[in-house]
Every structure is written in C-alpha cells, then in structure tokens.
Amino acid sequence: MKTIIGLEVHVQLSTATKLFCGCSTDYRDDEPNTHCCPICLGLPGALPRLNVRAVEHGLKVAKALNMEVLEESEFARKNYFYPDLPKGYQITQYDKPLAVAGTVEIEDDEGHEKIVRISRIHLEEDPGRLIHVASGSGYSLVDYNRSGIPLLEIVTEPDLRSPQEARRFLNRLRAILEYLEVFDGDREGGLRVDANISLEGSERVEVKNISSYKGVEKALTFEVTRQRNLLRRGQKVGRETRHFMEARGITTSARSKEEEQDYRYFTEPDLRPFRVADLVTGIELPELPTARKERFMAEYGISLNHARTLTGDPRLADFYEEVAYVDPFLAATWVADTLLGELNYRGMRITDVPANRFIELLALIRSGTITDTVAVQVLREMLDACAAGRPCEPPAVIVKREGLVRGEGEEFADVIRDVIAANPQAVADYRAGKKGALNFLVGQVMKETRGRADPRELGRIVAEYIDTGEV
Structure with a gap:
C-alpha cells in the first residue's frame, strides 16, 4: 500500500x-x-x-x-x-x-x-x-x-x-x-x-x-x-x-x-x-544549501556525502570553511564524521567549538604528530572543557601533558611481546587463519600504549613477531 x-x-x-x-x-x-x-x-x-x-x-x-x-x-x-x-x-x-x-x-x-x-x-x-x-x-x-x-x-x-x-x-x-x-x-x-x-x-x-x-x-x-x-x-x-x-x-x-x-x-x-x-x-538571495554543496565539491574536492552534511547547517558550513585551509579533505572527514558525533553526544552546537583550537588539532593530525586515536581523545578533552565552561587548552598542551606524542611501532616492542604472551589463544587463532584474532591483539597493544602507535604499523609488527617466533 x-x-x-x-x-x-x-x-x-x-x-x-x-x-x-x-x-x-x-x-x-x-x-x-x-x-x-x-x-x-x-x-x-x-x-x-x-x-x-x-x-x-x-x-x-x-x-x-x-x-x-x-x-x-x-x-x-x-x-x-x-x-x-x-x-x-x-x-x-x-x-x-x-x-x-x-x-x-x-x-x-x-x-x-x-x-x-x-x-x-x-x-x-x-x-x-x-x-x-x-x-x-x-x-x-x-x-x-x-x-x-x-x-x-x-x-x-x-x-x-x-x-x-x-x-x-x-x-x-x-x-x-x-x-x-x-x-x-x-x-x-x-x-x-x-x-x-x-x-x-x-x-x-x-x-x-x-x-x-x-x-x-x-x-x-x-x-x-x-x-x-x-x-x-x-x-x-x-x-x-x-x-x-x-x-x-x-x-x-x-x-x-x-x-x-x-x-x-x-x-x-x-x-x-x-x-x-x-x-x-x-530581493537578493544568499548562497543556498544546494549551491554551496556543489561549490564545496568543486572547490575543496570533498565527497558528495560530506558536502551534503557540511552544508546542512549554515553555521557548520561556515565552521568548515574556516578550518578547511589546513587540509580540505582531512577537515571534511573530521568535522562531518567525528566532530558532529561528539557534539551530538554532548548536546553541544558547532558554535560552541573554538575554530582556532580545532585548526591546531587538524595540524597535529596532518603532521603525524599524533595518531587518529589520540586525536579523538584530545578532541573529547577539548569538548568536555567547553561543555563545562572551562578554557579550552591548545591540543599541543594536552598532548604534551598526557604524553600522547605518536611513537614508532618498534618503540613498543616490550608491550607487544607482553600482549602476545598474555593471549596464547588469540595467537593460536591467528595462526589458524582467523584474521579477527590479529585485530584483537592490536587492540590490546593500542590500549596499553594509549593509542600512540599507528594500528596499521602495529598490525604488521605483531604479525611479524608471531610469524617469526620472536616471543
């Protein structure tokens, strides 16, 4: 019907x-x-x-x-x-x-x-x-x-x-x-x-x-x-x-x-x-959502889905244009896929976010100073401060204070060995061809290292350690 x-x-x-x-x-x-x-x-x-x-x-x-x-x-x-x-x-x-x-x-x-x-x-x-x-x-x-x-x-x-x-x-x-x-x-x-x-x-x-x-x-x-x-x-x-x-x-x-x-x-x-x-x-009309969506795709090279999301609210579109110069694609991904979700969870608005601090966070991500996992942690701390009415610290200050600077995979060799030794069943499952077991092991290492390592690099190193018997 x-x-x-x-x-x-x-x-x-x-x-x-x-x-x-x-x-x-x-x-x-x-x-x-x-x-x-x-x-x-x-x-x-x-x-x-x-x-x-x-x-x-x-x-x-x-x-x-x-x-x-x-x-x-x-x-x-x-x-x-x-x-x-x-x-x-x-x-x-x-x-x-x-x-x-x-x-x-x-x-x-x-x-x-x-x-x-x-x-x-x-x-x-x-x-x-x-x-x-x-x-x-x-x-x-x-x-x-x-x-x-x-x-x-x-x-x-x-x-x-x-x-x-x-x-x-x-x-x-x-x-x-x-x-x-x-x-x-x-x-x-x-x-x-x-x-x-x-x-x-x-x-x-x-x-x-x-x-x-x-x-x-x-x-x-x-x-x-x-x-x-x-x-x-x-x-x-x-x-x-x-x-x-x-x-x-x-x-x-x-x-x-x-x-x-x-x-x-x-x-x-x-x-x-x-x-x-x-x-x-x-009567003169401003740039309306459809026109702005088309411009975002043409000018910034972002996807249709991101352009639709970012232009659905004029304040959100303005915020994106303010931070996009760091890296348009990176900014679209972090604003549309991560920031909005965090704001919705807290009942906050895009106008509650200081654009200069978000620009600094994007710069840390783009330079490789922090991993995506750490970036989410830092963003949450920033937003929690804003929601509580406290000053929003610069992301670099949070990273330094919490010791969250990105580390190389080999820096965590001892942690990797400890995780492998503590999870023999997951190691056996990986050797039996179960790919999810490797993801589990990598997740345990990420947990112990507070997300400071790149998960893809960790996956390669963990697999190498198990395959070569370096445990």
Whole structure:
C-alpha cells in the first residue's frame, strides 16, 4: 500500500515585532502575558497594522523556493473557537496567498534526487499558548505572549512517500530558512508541523502540532502502522484529526476532520489587499544549501556525502570553511564524521567549538604528530572543557601533558611481546587463519600504549613477531 504524505509547516519568522502590532517577539525569558496589547489580545476596536518585514521574509522564502508570487495578496478571517485565540478567529490568507507553485529538492529512500512540490505559502498570526496544569486540576492557563507572532505556513503537495522522506524534507527546508536568516531554529515552537497522511485508497488523517523533526518521523511511522493494521483487519480508516503524544510516541484521536467550509473564511475587512510582486526582483538571495554543496565539491574536492552534511547547517558550513585551509579533505572527514558525533553526544552546537583550537588539532593530525586515536581523545578533552565552561587548552598542551606524542611501532616492542604472551589463544587463532584474532591483539597493544602507535604499523609488527617466533 502506497503511503501518501503532505505537510503543512508553520514557521515563526524572525522579526522584532509581531505581525499586526508593535509588541516585541522576544518573549522567551519573560513572564507570561507581558508582551501583549489590545491588538494581540483581540480587544474590541483594536485594528491590525501589517508588519512589512514579515512580508519581505515571506517573499525571500518564495524566491528561494522558485515560487510564483501573486500580483495581489490579501488576508482573510479563519473562524474557529479555541481558548488561545482571543478574537474567535485567526487572521490568515486563504484564496489569495503570498505565493504558489514552488519546489524543494530532497533525496528519496533510494538515495536519488526527488522534487517535492510546494503548493503555496501564506502569512498568518500565531495563536497563544495553552499551559496545561497537572492532570485532574480541571483548568489550563493561557499565555498570550506568542499570540500574533508572524507565521509563514508552507504547504506541500502530497509528494512524500515515507516518514523518512518527510524528515529529510524538513531538514532541507530548515537549512534553506536558516541560510535566508528568516527563522530561528533554536526558538521553542519556532517550527511546527501538521502532517496529512493516508494509505492509497483510504481516508486522509491529519496529525496536528508536531514540534520536532524527529517527532514528525515518529508520528508518521506510528500512523502508517496504525492505518495498515486497521485495513488488514478489514476496518476503515476514518477521516479525522489526531494529536501526537510525543512522550509515548503515539497519536490519539482529537476530533473529526474539519472541512474548509467549517472555518467560514471571508476577507479581513481591517486590512487592505497588497501588491508585492514587484518587490521580489529587489530581493537578493544568499548562497543556498544546494549551491554551496556543489561549490564545496568543486572547490575543496570533498565527497558528495560530506558536502551534503557540511552544508546542512549554515553555521557548520561556515565552521568548515574556516578550518578547511589546513587540509580540505582531512577537515571534511573530521568535522562531518567525528566532530558532529561528539557534539551530538554532548548536546553541544558547532558554535560552541573554538575554530582556532580545532585548526591546531587538524595540524597535529596532518603532521603525524599524533595518531587518529589520540586525536579523538584530545578532541573529547577539548569538548568536555567547553561543555563545562572551562578554557579550552591548545591540543599541543594536552598532548604534551598526557604524553600522547605518536611513537614508532618498534618503540613498543616490550608491550607487544607482553600482549602476545598474555593471549596464547588469540595467537593460536591467528595462526589458524582467523584474521579477527590479529585485530584483537592490536587492540590490546593500542590500549596499553594509549593509542600512540599507528594500528596499521602495529598490525604488521605483531604479525611479524608471531610469524617469526620472536616471543
């Protein structure tokens, strides 16, 4: 059964003030309901005024996604009741959005390039935020600080065929938005997703308000399994709206799916239609992820996989370009394959790493002063210091203090002999033709020498000692 997925991605735009009033959008560390005014509280008689910077950000996204900007755009009222929507309606765009018909390029599940069509993008105001008190309390609290934050809704066509493709699409879209500097990916609630999913021939289900990239993949994976199980048992998949319970990794039924007529859209009477198509020609785009990926491969001679990884985040790409002059290929390998893994393990960001210290580490590796094994040890000590807020020592200082300078294989002759003598079964296995036994012996020598020797050289010497009986 073919899986059919379409996404509605709600992106908080990085503007200083809200979409229709002058309240600050920088509310993260402030008390609830302290960034509000009569407009974003929906008080009678309050009139909205459009934030031009939000429109400019939307047009920048439209241009980056190769979209057609409409000659005339206008706002509408979307009527529904929810406690965090004080007016009883949301100001959004309906039949005259900002732009239509765009594309985003991703990899499909077979690793081939795939085009995901963008149906439309439009501007709307964010509602407030409900804070649910302990279960059984009988009430929830409402924080209107978020009410009126400018949202750009990006709607795809149903072109995605798996939860994994959906996550790759979101990662690519996030990278584009961050390159454009219209979006803060670190802001809580900065990107939220409604996912529409169905199996071919069944009704469409909407999963609302998924707040993370991993959450999208988990929610859709659960839905694929749930819907397939229903169909296998001969039951129907009902058209409904479901909520994703991230802590449990499941979706739960919320209500039957609303139809467009349920929202009673009509033109917003307090905001005039606006014409912005002429503004697009004056918008200059930065180098976007795809172009930067191609340049990295051409300029630095690195692999496609490394280029994809390094350009997936503009800060990571900037960091790589800062350290690449030591040795572009070596830098790509260590940044993409080693550094990122260590950062993810610690919950750190690339901006937490001092580039000058990493350059010094690459220089030690390239000169042969330390082995790769020692380099990983030194890198971990550097990152642990950064994570703890301590000064990051120069790698050469750590190497000297810990006695980790690379040694020649023959320097460890006594250690090699001791390891061979202590592991007669592994020696017998090696002589019987089991190659894994040699790797085990080399690993024991590496452990005793704290990684100061090259494992390939050690392998040759250990094998030579056993073959010649020098033990």
